[in-house]
Amino acid sequence: MSIKEVQSLPGFREFYPESCAVRNYIFDMWRNVAHRYGFAEWEGPVLEPTDLYRRKSGDEIAGQLFCFEDKGGRDVSLRPELTPSLARMAVAKQREYKKPLRWFEIGACFRYEKPQKGRLREFYQFNCDMLGESAPAIDAELIALAIDVMTGFGFTKEHFAVRLSDRNIWKRFMQEAGVPEENETTLLQIIDKLERTRPDVLDTQLQAIGTSLAAVQEFTASKAETEAVTTVRQQLEARGFGDFVSVDLSIVRGLAYYTGVVFEIFDCQGDMRAVAGGGRYDNLAKLIGGSDMPAAGFAMGDVVIGNFIEETPVAKAKLDAYVKAASELDAYVIVASEERRPDALGIVQKLRSAGLRVDFALTAAKVGKQFQSAEQRNARLAVIVGDEFPEVSIKNLTTREEVKTTSDGVVEAIQHALA
């Protein structure tokens, strides 16, 4: 078998330059907005001991682990999510940092799922977390950050909505409806699948734990708020984000470790899918064996948001402008006389040292052919080096204007022509 037939694995990603530029656009936006919020970047190991995930991530993720035994006999897994590594790292050095920590991460994650639209086996996740603060102000900060990422991509309130809730609200429901405390986990699991399960099935499940679908529907319609939800909502309104946010009690999020306020960024136009989600996980640090460290965070994956951008014209236009700019060269150096190649190389070097993006004809070619290459490479300018050296010409490939300068003045002349 030749390697040509060794195709990449199903659900894994090959980023050719065009798709890598799309990926980088998403990464740049994530990083840029996180920086504006004063977040610092961290990164954990891609491979971790399987024990880190078995008990904390919940059964769904545990069943999708890429796990194996390494050469040292260790039970290891490609990470399916970032939060357990974060919690370990934050607990280990929590005394060294001023609270709350504002940390973000952009990293590859892996889940053995059936590859389909929006779900691949290898994907990138953007995680933003704030640790060491119990006030609802951090929930509001995180949601504001997520909203700014969305508006940064070009999405408006026509395209997405923030659905806000609090797992603790269901404690109130349980009390009022007389559902026994030990059924809390089961109740939350049923609520999490409210939109994806048939009503008769839901009702049977809910009757089994001492309530009914009618009671649940009545409760969600009440849009009851905990104090935390009210504060978060008001703080988002104060930032001018009120239009994006609504309370939706059916949001409880799937992960086992959430404890309070939870939210979801929801595509309300196309596929009606969650494009980001997160919430409070105040007990995770303690579960991990650390001291008390209240925390909240959210995650956004590159696959779903990438699809959403591609499907939304206003967002796609911003992406396209980025990708086009990423493929442009500032200048292409034309070697009009082979004898002057060493001088042309000197010019190439001078321009690159000035920070300009430059390519040139690596081997002898007719001048017309070199101009063609310059255009194919999306160069804005051509710099022609020929027998007149140290005199060189600069040609604007859009306006066709041409100016003459010398080797000494070439950097300045090009910066002027590009400005």
Place this chain on the structure above:
Amino acid sequence: MSIKEVQSLPGFREFYPESCAVRNYIFDMWRNVAHRYGFAEWEGPVLEPTDLYRRKSGDEIAGQLFCFEDKGGRDVSLRPELTPSLARMAVAKQREYKKPLRWFEIGACFRYEKPQKGRLREFYQFNCDMLGESAPAIDAELIALAIDVMTGFGFTKEHFAVRLSDRNIWKRFMQEAGVPEENETTLLQIIDKLERTRPDVLDTQLQAIGTSLAAVQEFTASKAETEAVTTVRQQLEARGFGDFVSVDLSIVRGLAYYTGVVFEIFDCQGDMRAVAGGGRYDNLAKLIGGSDMPAAGFAMGDVVIGNFIEETPVAKAKLDAYVKAASELDAYVIVASEERRPDALGIVQKLRSAGLRVDFALTAAKVGKQFQSAEQRNARLAVIVGDEFPEVSIKNLTTREEVKTTSDGVVEAIQHALA
């Protein structure tokens, strides 16, 4: 066992914000220089079929694979290097791109080695490759790019040198010395370890294939050049890089697939180690089952270059300036009156929307305490929002100068104060 005791795996990396900033500094430099050379970024899968590496990477790498069987019964490996994925991807779509391809990648790689200084089990590799061109001009381009990365980090010719050679020169030696052709691979393996093997062992090994250590030493002292090496050297001299480059016939590089010009960036000050290396691999595409596609490339790892930067004061100073800038905030908003918190949140949002990096006191705190937080967070300015709102004050935390402005003028006033 609590997760606290689930430590990260030996040789794997935990990047806390300070070390992540160092990593990002290295990534930014790699990306920036590659862009100046007109290179486009790509990325392949982190997990690949093991067959991709077993026969092409050479025995050393094959023995260090993190390989396992996935849930679908596939024999898979965490990638130990990037070139085989690149070759597969380039062969698959070679008709869609104008030659030569100028592609770079920054990606995590994995090798099961004994963790030690400069060698970890998880590391990042910067790969630059040019495909589809046989002229030595691409070797010169790649070496120039590597040199520009090094000088970008602040290294000078006192710190590093480029050692240049050509595997084909040893064909000439074999002919002259009468070494049979079938011993070529063995000869290259011995040459590769010339500096790390005892002379008597070397001599015995070389006698066994029909030559001697004396003959090899005489040949390397000759600094003989192939035509390709001469062209590369001259083109680097034309760019002003002559001082960095010398011919060293003992350089043949370890990987099995190199076919011609090879080079190494050598730390000539501290640990006398290779910090980058690469060369021609004209046959890899054909080996992979594709058509002929001459190619060359080099790789630089983040661990060795990171150590080298930390150990070299002039490079360390550039790094430190970057890390400091990465931790700075443009402004910290002081909530001087809790009643004005909603207005303060509005100001925070306005500043962030203008692209500024902003933090603030999430919960009620004394003004003095908030100023302390502003300084701990490395904020350049404090913006004080109090009872006088919409009047706000901007205080420069370095010069202690204070100016008054209004909510409407705050963005402009801050941009002015930062300029």
